[in-house]
Amino acid sequence: MADEQTQDQQNLDANEGKQADAGEDLASRIQSLEEQLAGAQDQSLRMAAELQNVRRRAEQDVEKAHKFALERFSGDLLAVVDSLERGIELSNPDDAAVKPIREGMDLTLKLLLDTLARYQLVAVDPLGEPFNPEHHQAMAMEESAHAEPNSVLKVFQKGYLLHGRLLRPAMVVVSKAPQAAASINEKA
Numbered sequence: 001m002a003d004e005q006t007q008d009q010q011n012l013d014a015n016e017g018k019q020a021d022a023g024e025d026l027a028s029r030i031q032s033l034e035e036q037l038a039g040a041q042d043q044s045l046r047m048a049a050e051l052q053n054v055r056r057r058a059e060q061d062v063e064k065a066h067k068f069a070l071e072r073f074s075g076d077l078l079a080v081v082d083s084l085e086r087g088i089e090l091s092n093p094d095d096a097a098v099k100p101i102r103e104g105m106d107l108t109l110k111l112l113l114d115t116l117a118r119y120q121l122v123a124v125d126p127l128g129e130p131f132n133p134e135h136h137q138a139m140a141m142e143e144s145a146h147a148e149p150n151s152v153l154k155v156f157q158k159g160y161l162l163h164g165r166l167l168r169p170a171m172v173v174v175s176k177a178p179q180a181a182a183s184i185n186e187k188a
Contacts, residue, residue, distance in 0.1 A: 067120075067163045074121050074162055077112070082157065084109040124159035124170045126152045135159055137169040144175040151175050 084105050091102045113123070124135050131138065131150050142153055152172045159170030 068165070070119055070121075071162055071167060074116065074119070074160070075167055077116065078160060078168060081109065081112060081116075084112070085158075120163045121167070122161045124161060125155060126159075126170050126172060127155050128152060131172070131174045135161070135166060135169060136172045136174075138174045139171050140173045141176045142173050143178040145178050147175040149175055149177040 088102060088105050088109065091098050091105070093099070093102060126132070126136055128147075129152055130148075131152055136152065136159065139156055144153055147153055151174070152170075153175045154173040156171040156173070157168075160167045
């Protein structure tokens with residue numbers, strides 16, 4: 001009977017050891033699954049953030065495409081505006097034969113400029129303003145006693161902005177301070 005009790009005790013100890021091993025295995029398995037779950041949740045959050053970023057970028061691209069779809073077409077129309085302005089500028093307003101043509105060009109130009117303004121195409125006519133290299137292209141510099149240095153004296157061609165973005169720079173002549181007549185002492 002003592003042998004049976006010893007053997008029962010050994011079996012009981014073995015079962016407790018197996019249960020302890022099984023408990024440890026179960027605890028490590030639970031920890032492993034919790035780590036996998038945390039990783040999956042993190043990955044899910046990252047994917048949701050990435051999806052939101054992609055959606056936002058796509059919306060911005062569509063908005064820009066709508067805003068600037070007419071950029072090329074508008075740029076091509078600027079040559080028409082320039083031609084009408086030059087025609088009006090060069091025609092004699094006192095000539096009776098030219099007067100109806102001039103009035104027609106004035107009305108056509110006004111209609112074209114109003115249409116372009118409706119699509120956020122705005123003229124940049126900087127006469128008398130300080131030179132801005134972001135919106136103006138200096139074609140020449142001229143000395144001027146009556147204008148402040150670095151201001152626009154003449155405008156060869158107006159510039160244009162489309163939705164606030166430069167479509168074409170204004171071509172201008174920029175003033176500079178007159179140089180004082182320096183007397184040179186050749187004997188020195």
